[in-house]
Amino acid sequence: MLPATQETGRVPCGRSGHARTTPQLRQSTRRLAAPKPSPHPRPPRVRLAAPRRAAAAMGSSLPAKEANLFKVIVKSYETKQYKKGLKAxxxxxxxxxxxxxxxxxxxLTLNCMDRKSEAYELVRxxxxxxxxxxxxxxxxxLLYRSDREYREAIKCYRNALRIDPDNIEILRDLSLLQAQMRDLSGFVETRQQLLxxxxxxxMNWIGFAVSHHLSSNSSKAIEVLEAYxxxxxxxxxxxxxxxxHGEMLLYKISLLEECGMLDRALQEMHKMESKIVDKLSFREQMACILLKLGRFEEAEKIYRSLLxxxxxxxxxxxAVQKCLGLYSENGQYSADDVERLSALYNSLKKExxxxxxxxxxxxxxxEGEKFLEAADNYVRPLLTKGVPSLFSDLSPLYEHPGKANILEQLFLKLEDSIRTSGCFPGSSQIEPPSTLMWTLxxxxxxxxxxxxxxxxxxxxxxxxxxxPTVIDLYSIKGxxxxxxxxxxxxxxxxxxARSMDLADRYLNSECVMQMLQADQVGLAEKTAVLFTKDGDQHNNLHDMQCMWYELASGESYFRQGDLGRALKNFLAVEKHYTDMTEDQFDFHSYCLRKMTLRAYVSMxxxxxxxxxxxxxHKAAAGAIRCYMKLHDSPLKSSAEENDELSKLPAAQRKKLRQKQKKAEARAKREAEEKQEDETTSTNSSKSGKKQQARPVDLDPHGEKLVQ
Structure with a gap:
């Protein structure tokens, strides 16, 4: 390839999309990034490319043999060979x-081996x-980051950058943590410094553009992308x-649309059409822009091609309705609009x-007779076919005034006709026997x-x-x-209904939900275990973030007055949301690398x-109700319980204490047996590979939560 010329300022680009540095590029970078590095950049996440860089500098403080061993520690950490790293x-x-x-x-290596106290002691x-x-x-x-102590991690990163302000790896980690914590001004500064x-x-160009977009400065983001x-x-x-590259172009077009530069966005789409691979998104975005520009005929043509x-x-x-001026946000239409809409959908039905x-x-x-006729034509083939979800499809119509009465009139008419003649009204075709059942x-x-x-x-x-063999009938009756x-x-x-098809997970879940509504928690747990791995329903349902189960269990325990277990379930749901927030972390670097920018910003x-x-909201409200009930009716302290025991006759007191001791011993024995079973099942899988043991829940019944 030829080198860049001063006239064009074009720079040959490698296969990885990395722009080569020229005087023109350095000048545009300075102009866009306005290099004003903050003396105290704000910190992000955790990788350990930095120690590898440090390993080269180690030769000045360690002899050659030990410096090479230090490199082994870093490499072993990165390849997860922790024992080898410890040995070095x-x-x-x-x-x-x-x-x-x-x-x-x-x-740091010990931290990865779950020896946290030793890890912190050695690092300090x-x-x-x-x-x-x-x-x-x-x-x-990194140690603080692994424990989600973001504020403390930030302080450590700041101190690291005071010593080495141009460390690329630390700056990159910093930017990720700033994105995670929505420190948007700091995110822009760090991305500017990286660029x-x-x-x-x-990635530095794209990251700088995204940082401006998240900071509500879309015009600056467009400038950065154009400079790139x-x-x-x-x-x-x-x-x-x-x-x-096509994803980056679509992202740029979405920024232009967001800034209201619709003509420029359309011009960009025509110019870059050949370079955009995702043609469906391209056509959807173009139609949307044309619609916003008021070019309804062109937009309608594209939407009809998408249809x-x-x-x-x-x-x-x-969207086709909008192009024709036949869309209302509140669903209210004039008689003329209804006629035009009917004509539109009649033509679409033929097509x-x-x-x-x-x-x-x-x-x-x-409305009225026309609605009755359309509903009749819609319902008949679905009843003949036997579609169990028909009512779910029609249920939003019950919110429309008067339509519920019309539907009732229609359903009863269909039932009476099929029952008496075996046909739908006005039809001579005999329906299959199942049609009456689906109508009922x-x-x-x-x-x-x-x-x-x-x-x-x-x-x-x-x-x-x-x-009597249709399972849906029993579910609906329930x-x-x-x-x-x-x-x-x-x-x-x-x-x-569940017992009629034991392989159906939905029926099992529906049954569990009904049992929890009836406060049959023990039976519900035994039923849920049928579709969980290793027969351990609690841990597996928690790992799968099965929140409907935890919410229903929490409500059932609350109704029964078991506030500890109720709180345990409600707070488990809150933990899932915390995990979801944490799960976005890895996408901050992944999406910039893979250029899935529109999906990233949406996420x-x-x-x-x-x-x-x-x-x-349900979990938070449930937990609040539990805490309010605990505040209004606090649990008795051990001293109060002992006072009440002392008032009982000696024989009864002795009998009660023996009963308590037996219950405690039985609970302890069951916990130990369960722990042994979990240890043996997690240590070896079916393939014989060793697996990580699940952490033990020290408060399975939520007793500590209510103290």
Whole structure:
């Protein structure tokens, strides 16, 4: 390839997308990054590329043999060969027992072997012996980071950067932690410093752009991306990087759209179409921009082409309505608009006769006789086919005034016609016998929705008598009984439905939920264990973040007055949300490397509103109720219990104490047996490989939580 010329300022680019440094590039970097390195950059995450860099500097403080051993420690840490690393560290410490960086690295290795107290002791000792080593401070930060002590990790990173302000690895770790903690101003500063130090690396350009975007400075992010594009050759990207480059271009277009630069975004799309691989996202984004620009005919043409690919996509159908000026946010339409919408969907039905969406959407805006006719045409084939989810599809219509009465009229008419003639009204075609059963099921669900439980039960009983082998009938009857308040009967029916298909996980889960509603916690646990690994339902359900189970268990225990176990379950849900927040950490570097920028920003926005989720609110409310009840009715202290015992007759007191001792001994024995079983099952899997043992829960019943 030819070198860059001063006229074009183009820079030949390697296969990895890294821009080569030229005077023009350095100048644009200075202009964009405005190199004003903060004297105290704010810190992030934890890797250990830094000690490898430090290992080269070790030769000045260690003899050659020991310096090579230090490199072995670092390499062993990175390859997870911890025993080998410890052996190398011990060899150095025999000759240099107070060598700070070796002590720190040994502590970091022990931390990975779950020997935390020793790890902290060694790292602090190493730091005390070498306070001016950025490696010691970095390792100390890594230790805090592994325990999610972000504030302390930040302090350690700051101290490390005071000693070595241009350390790329520490700065990179810092930027990740700043993104995690949403320290956006610090994130911009750190990314700016990384770009200044290493402008020939693609991730530094992209990271700097994303940092500005997250800081609500989309225009600056666009400038950074355009400066990066200016460093690339005209024939970039190579074949193996086309998708990543296309994602970056789509991200840039989304930034232009976000800034309101719609004409420029459209121009960019036309210019870069050949370089964008994700054609579906490209067409969706172009149609969206055209719609915002008011170029409705062009937008409609693209959306209709997308409908040809997927005629059941509600988003495309609603977009076509918007292009035609036939969309209302509140669902209220004039008579003229209803006529035009009907004509639109009638034409779409002819074009996409197999699409359920084009038949279902008109039910939302049609009224009166037209609604009755459309609902009749929609329901009949689904009853013949036997679709159990039909009522779930129709249930939003019950929120529309008057439509519930029309549906009731329709359902009863269909039931009467099939019962008397075996055909639908106005049809001479004989329906299969199952059609009556599915119609009775639909009618029973209708009356259940309208809280007429006696009629609903009569209809579902008739359906069961007609075809007693359909599992859905028993599940629906159980739901009706639950709504009517008969929880124990609902649980029994759910268990009967489950027993008809023991391989169905959904039926098992539905049964467990009904049992928990009936406060049959022990039976629910035994049922849940049927679909968990190794027969350990609690740990597996917790590991799978099965929050519906924990919430239902917590509510059941609360109703029974067992506040300890109730709190245990509610706080387990809160722990899941903490884990979800922590789980985003690895994506801060992964998404920049893989260039999945739009998904990354969307994920960060989702994380910012994570605690608005319904399950978190339920768990928080449940825990608050438990604490309020504990405040209003505190548990008796041991002294008060002893006073009450002393008032009892001696024989009764002795008998009660013996009973308590037996219960304690039995609980201790069961815990030991369970621990032994878990140890043997986790130490060796089916393949014979050793696995990590699960940590022991020291408070399985939440007794310490209520003290």
């Amino acid at each position: 560290a011990d060899s150095i410490l025999k000759k240099f027992p107070e060598h700070g960086e070796t002590l720190s690295m040994k502590g 000792r190493g730091l005390k012996n070498d306070l001016k080593s950025h490696v010691c401070w970095h390792v100390y930060g 200044t130090l290493k402008p020939n690396h693609r 594009e200016g460093t690339l050759e005209d024939d970039y990207p190579p074949e193996n990087e086309r998708y990543e 040809f690919m997927n005629p059941d996509n509600y988003k495309y159908l609603i 996409y006769s197999w699409s359920s969406a084009v038949k279902r959407i008109p039910l939302d805006f049609l 099921l639909l009618v029973s669900q209708h009356y259940d929705r309208r809280s007429q439980y006696d009629i609903a039960l009569d209809k579902i009983d008739e359906a069961i008598l007609h075809t 739901n009706i009984l639950q709504h009517a308040g008969n929880f124990s009967a609902a649980a029994a029916l759910a268990d009967e 960060l926005k989702f994380q910012d509103r994570l605690h608005a989720h319904e399950y978190f």
